[in-house]
Every structure is written in structure tokens, then in C-alpha cells.
Amino acid sequence: MAHGTAAVAKLDSPRSPYVRRKTTRGNYELYSWVFMRASGVVLIVLIFGHLFVNLMVGDGVHAIDFGFVGGKWANPLWQVWDLLMLWLAMIHGTNGVRTIINDYATRDLTRGILKGLLLLAFAVVVVLGTLVIFTFDPCPPDAPAELLASFCTA
Amino acid sequence: MPTAPAGTLYRGREGMWSWVAHRVTGVLIFFFLLVHVLDTALVRVSPEAYNAAIGTYQTPIMGLGEAGLVAAIVFHAFNGIRILLVDFWAKGPKYQKVMLWVVVGLFVVTMAGFLPRHLMNVFGGGH
Numbered sequence: 026m027a028h029g030t031a032a033v034a035k036l037d038s039p040r041s042p043y044v045r046r047k048t049t050r051g052n053y054e055l056y057s058w059v060f061m062r063a064s065g066v067v068l069i070v071l072i073f074g075h076l077f078v079n080l081m082v083g084d085g086v087h088a089i090d091f092g093f094v095g096g097k098w099a100n101p102l103w104q105v106w107d108l109l110m111l112w113l114a115m116i117h118g119t120n121g122v123r124t125i126i127n128d129y130a131t132r133d134l135t136r137g138i139l140k141g142l143l144l145l146a147f148a149v150v151v152v153l154g155t156l157v158i159f160t161f162d163p164c165p166p167d168a169p170a171e172l173l174a175s176f177c178t179a
Numbered sequence: 180m181p182t183a184p185a186g187t188l189y190r191g192r193e194g195m196w197s198w199v200a201h202r203v204t205g206v207l208i209f210f211f212l213l214v215h216v217l218d219t220a221l222v223r224v225s226p227e228a229y230n231a232a233i234g235t236y237q238t239p240i241m242g243l244g245e246a247g248l249v250a251a252i253v254f255h256a257f258n259g260i261r262i263l264l265v266d267f268w269a270k271g272p273k274y275q276k277v278m279l280w281v282v283v284g285l286f287v288v289t290m291a292g293f294l295p296r297h298l299m300n301v302f303g304g305g306h
């Protein structure tokens with residue numbers, strides 16, 4: 026064992042093998058590249074499903090009102106669906122816009138401000154959207170019954 | 180930060196224009212999504228507030244806007260798959276042009292399925 030190690034060490038000196046430069050910034054860009062592709066595939070299913078149910082089935086946009094949302098979010102499937110769609114689309118979109126800011130905003134200050142605003146918008150929308158899905162009450166007590174989903178009066 | 184690159188290998192033709200379109204549609208969808216989560220949040224205010232906001236989505240002008248949004252998503256989604264194939268399929272780069280025309284074809288077919296139905300909902304009376 027010790028012998029072998031010594032031999033390798035000897036070979037090292039004249040022509041040391043190629044050693045990859047240690048990255049100094051971590052692998053963030055690599056993970057983000059992979060994430061854009063993986064999330065894209067999932068988003069196709071989520072968004073096409075969302076658009077189909079909300080625009081194509083029945084009366085399309087005309088069917089959407091408070092009662093419609095109440096009916097959908099009474100079903101855990103659509104709660105999870107919308108939650109996943111919210112998070113994946115927001116991370117995907119925010120990361121995409123971050124790339125675009127990096128491409129066009131050449132001044133450090135401008136770039137910093139734009140990315141700060143982007144992060145703020147991301148945080149507000151994701152937190153708000155998540156709270157809305159989980160704190161939603163399909164049958165608010167003081168609302169007129171004709172505006173609510175049918176199961177509220179049953 | 181370097182300034183604008185002077186001459187790049189990657190200019191003009193299908194490769195660049197599909198990239199521009201992918202970028203523009205991506206940003207468009209992103210800003211729509213910001214507004215969309217805010218308007219959906221009105222369900223936490225009151226049924227009346229939500230219905231008033233969503234009522235503005237049911238006008239003919241917004242109906243056309245929705246058609247544009249769906250078009251943007253359909254292109255971005257199909258071209259996204261093309262990007263995946265260029266990156267992960269060995270023959271992807273060779274067929275990137277052909278695949279763009281496949282994307283355009285699928286786009287036309289999908290929109291031909293969607294538009295009549297949507298426009299009927301928007302313009303065909305409804306409520």
C-alpha cells in the first residue's frame with residue numbers, strides 16, 4: 026500500500042494530472058440550470074391542467090366566481106396543485122428574470138436594486154399565495170348565500 | 180461587467196429568434212403571475228370583492244388578453260421542451276431548427292383547439 030502511494034507521488038511531479046480549478050462561487054448556477062429544466066417539465070402539466078379546467082371546461086372564464094374557487098379548493102387535490110404551481114412557477118420565473126437582469130443591467134448598483142425588488146416581489150407573492158390557499162374560507166358567515174358554493178347552504 | 184459583446188457566433192436566424200421569443204414570453208408570464216396571485220388573494224377579502232375583480236377578466240378586451248397569455252404560455256412550454264431536447268438529446272443540437280418548426284406546428288394545432296372554444300365563451304353571450 027505504502028509502496029503504491031509512493032509510486033503515484035513520484036509520477037505526479039513531472040506531469041501532474043489535470044486538476045479542475047476549484048470553483049470559488051459554489052454550484053449555484055449549475056443547480057439553477059437543472060432546476061429550470063426540471064421545473065419546466067412539471068409546470069407544463071400543472072399549468073396546462075389549470076388552464077384547461079378554468080378556461081375550457083363548461084363556460085370557461087364565465088364560470089369563474091367566488092363559488093367556483095370555493096368548490097375547487099374544497100378539494101385537497103386542487104389545493105396541492107395550486108400550491109405546487111405557485112411555488113414552482115414563482116421560483117422558475119424569478120430565477121429566469123434574475124438571469125435577464127444579470128444580462129442587461131451592467132451597473133452594479135442598478136443590478137443590485139433590480140434584484141432586491143425581484144426578491145421582494147417573490148417573497149410577497151409566495152407568502153401571500155400560500156396563506157390564501159390555506160386560510161381560505163369557502164363559506165364566510167356574513168356573505169349572501171347565492172355568492173357561495175352550493176355545499177355552504179346544504 | 181463587460182459591455183455589449185461586439186460579434187458573437189450566435190446571431191440571427193432561428194436559434195436567436197426562438198431565444199428572444201422564449202425570453203419575452205417568460206417575462207410576460209412572470210408579470211401576469213404577480214398580478215394573478217394578487218387578484219386571487221381577493222377571495223380572502225370578500226366574495227363581492229373577488230367577483231368584481233374577476234368580472235373584469237370576463238370582458239371581451241380581457242378575453243383577447245387571455246388568448247395572448249395562453250399563446251405566450253403554449254409557445255414558452257413547447258419551446259422549453261425543445262431546449263431540453265437540445266441540451267439532453269445527443270442529436271438535439273443538429274435538429275434544433277427542425278424542432279423549432281415542430282414547436283410552431285404544435286403551437287398552431289394547440290391554439291386552433293383552444294381559440295374557437297375560448298372566443299365562443301368570451302363573445303358568445305355567456306352572462
Ligand code: HEM
Pocket residue numbers: 072075076079080086089094097103107108110111112114153154155157158208212215216219220245248252
Ligand atoms: C387567463 C388564464 C387564467 C385564469 C382564468 C385563471 C384562473 C384562476 C382561478 C379561478 C384561480 C383560483 C383557484 C383555482 O381555480 O385553482 C387561480 C389560481 C391560481 N392560478 Fe390561475 N388562471 C389563469 C392563468 C394562470 C397561469 C398562466 C398561471 C401560472 C403561470 C396561473 C397560476 C395560478 C396560481 C399559482 C394560483 C393559486 C393562487 C394562490 O395561491 O392564491 N394561473 N387561477
Ligand code: HEM
Pocket residue numbers: 058061062064065066068069072114115117118119120121122124125198201202204205206208209212252255256257259260262263
Ligand atoms: C409551461 C411550462 C414551462 C416550461 C417547459 C419552461 C421551460 C423553460 C426553460 C427550459 C427555460 C430555459 C432556461 C435556460 O435557458 O437556461 C426557461 C426560461 C425561463 N422561463 Fe420558463 N418554462 C415554463 C413556464 C414558465 C413560467 C410559468 C414562467 C413565469 C412565471 C416562466 C418564465 C421563464 C423565464 C423568465 C425564463 C428566462 C428566459 C431567459 O433567460 O431568456 N417559465 N423556461
